[in-house]
Amino acid sequence: MNNIFKTLFMMLLPTLGLFSSDIVATVNEKNITKQDINEFVSKSIPGARYSFMNAEQKKQVLDQLVVKALYVDVAKKEGIEQDAEYMKALQKAKENLMLDVWMKKRLETIAVSEVEKLSYYNNNSSKFMQAAAASVHHILVTTESEAKEIIKELQRSSDLKAKFIELAHSKSTGPSSKNGGDLGWFNEDQMVTEFSKAALALERGQITMVPVKTHFGYHVIYLTDKRPAGKVEYAKVKDNISKSIKLEKFKQNLESLSQKLKNSAKITVK
Numbered sequence: 001m002n003n004i005f006k007t008l009f010m011m012l013l014p015t016l017g018l019f020s021s022d023i024v025a026t027v028n029e030k031n032i033t034k035q036d037i038n039e040f041v042s043k044s045i046p047g048a049r050y051s052f053m054n055a056e057q058k059k060q061v062l063d064q065l066v067v068k069a070l071y072v073d074v075a076k077k078e079g080i081e082q083d084a085e086y087m088k089a090l091q092k093a094k095e096n097l098m099l100d101v102w103m104k105k106r107l108e109t110i111a112v113s114e115v116e117k118l119s120y121y122n123n124n125s126s127k128f129m130q131a132a133a134a135s136v137h138h139i140l141v142t143t144e145s146e147a148k149e150i151i152k153e154l155q156r157s158s159d160l161k162a163k164f165i166e167l168a169h170s171k172s173t174g175p176s177s178k179n180g181g182d183l184g185w186f187n188e189d190q191m192v193t194e195f196s197k198a199a200l201a202l203e204r205g206q207i208t209m210v211p212v213k214t215h216f217g218y219h220v221i222y223l224t225d226k227r228p229a230g231k232v233e234y235a236k237v238k239d240n241i242s243k244s245i246k247l248e249k250f251k252q253n254l255e256s257l258s259q260k261l262k263n264s265a266k267i268t269v270k
Contacts, residue, residue: 022034024036024037024062025062025065025066027066027069027070027073028069028070028073030069030072030073032062032065032066032069034050036065037050037061037062037065038050040061040064040065041053041061106250106253107246107247107250110246110249110250110253112242112245112246112249116245117238117241117242117245118234120241120244120245121234121237121238121241125231128231128232128237129229129230129231129232130187130227130229130230130231130232131187131188131189131229132187132188132200132226132227132228132229133185133186133187133188133226133227134185134186134188134196134199134200134202134223134224134225134226134227135183135184135185135186135223135224135225135226136182136183136186136199136221136222136223136224137161137164137165137168137176137180137181137182137183137221137222137224138168138172138174138176138181138183138195138219138220138221138222139164139167139168139171139172139174139177139181139219139220140172140173140174140177140216140217140218140219141171141172141173141217141218141220142173142217142218143217143218144211144213144218146171146218147211147218147219147220148211150167150171150220151207151208151209151210151211151220153167154167154207154220160205160207160222161205161222164180164181164207164220164222165180165181165182166180168180168181169181173217174216181222188200188229192214192215192216194212194213194214195212195214195219195221198212198219198221199221199223199226200226202221202223202226203223204223204224204225204226205222205223206222206223207220207221207222207223208220208221
C-alpha cells in the first residue's frame, strides 16, 4: 500500500509545462521536446534543472537524447518489439500505468465539504499552531563600541531602513551583509535566545537601541515585520486540510475495496 500511495503523491506533484510540445530537435522525423529534455534531466541527474544548465551542459543533454533516439531506431529495425522479454516488460509497464491513471481518477471523484474542513481545523488545533516569528535586517560587528556608533548614526538618519541597509552592506561582518543584513523570516526558536528576544520586543520599523550580544558578536537589529504565536488562520490552511482529508478518504476507500476484492477472489499462495 505504501508504494501505491508513493506513486499517487508523485502524480499529484505540480507538473507545469507537462504537456508542452515545443520541439527542440528532430531525429529521423521523431521530435525531441522540452518535456522530453526535462524528464530526462530529472530522472538522470537528481536535483538538476535543465533551465539552470550552461550552454555546454545543455548541448550534452540534447546529444544524449539524440543518440537515444538513434538507438531506438536501431532497436526497432532489429525487431526488438517482437522480443519476448520486451513484450513481458511492456505488459508490466502497461499494468503500472493503468493502475496509476485509475487511482488518480478515483481520487478526483472524492469530495470534501466545507463542514468537514472546518471540523478538522477545529478538532486538530495542535496541528495548526505557529511559533512567534520575525522578519529582520541586522548588522553584526565585533565590538560593543562599534555597535553603539552604528546605533548613533542610525538615530541621525531621516530614512532609517535605507540607512540601515547601507550600513549593513558596509559595516556588517555577517554573511547577510551582501543582502543589506536581511535575514528574512525566522521562528523564535530558530535563532539564539538573546537575538530572538530582542527582535520580537521591537515594533515594526524600530531598531534595537542597545547592542545585542551573542556568541557571534554584537548585533544591531531592525524589525521589518513580526507575527505572534498562535493558531494559523483557517483560510491559509484550508487547501492543505482538503488534500489531507481527501487522501485519508481515498486510503480508507482503497483498504475497503482491497478487503472486498480479497474476500471474493480466488487467491492461491504457493
